[in-house]
Amino acid sequence: MTGREWCTEHGRALPCQQCAVAAQFDGDLFSTAERKAVGRHPNTEAFLTFHTANPHVYDNLVRFTREAKRAGLTKVGLSTLLGRCRWYLQIETTTDDAYRLNDHTGPYYARLIMHREPDLAGMFDLRDAIADEDNWLGVAS
DSSP states (O other): OOOOOOTTTTTTSOOOOOHHHHTTTTTTTTTTHHTTTESOOHHHHHHHHHHHHHHHHOOOOOOOOHHHHHOOOSOOOOHHHHHHHHHHTTTTTTOOTSSSSTHHHHHHHHHHHHHGGGGGGGGGGGOOGGGTSOOOOOHHH
């Protein structure tokens, strides 16, 4: 998939309708949105930052997924694994985020795990997500 550019203020694909409405008042329809453009969606950037600072989260998610597979499960929900990680990793993470392990990381971790761990391919059902919009897997791998 091709990457999109995103509005950093509203987290929407450019041209951002909210920015376009605001720009009507200064007579410049799209330059407001273009000035706010970044290469990836803000959630993707936040995930990559978190993942880099907290590699033990990925390691634990992989470990918990393999435990589920050994127990006979053919599918597991990432939200279940994130909850388990929250329980064990409250103290270990280095992010300033009050929730430490944001639910927005789920789609990214599901895709990254199945990309990097061939034995776990297919363990997660994937829904359409912002994680599909950006070309980020090579950066996180």
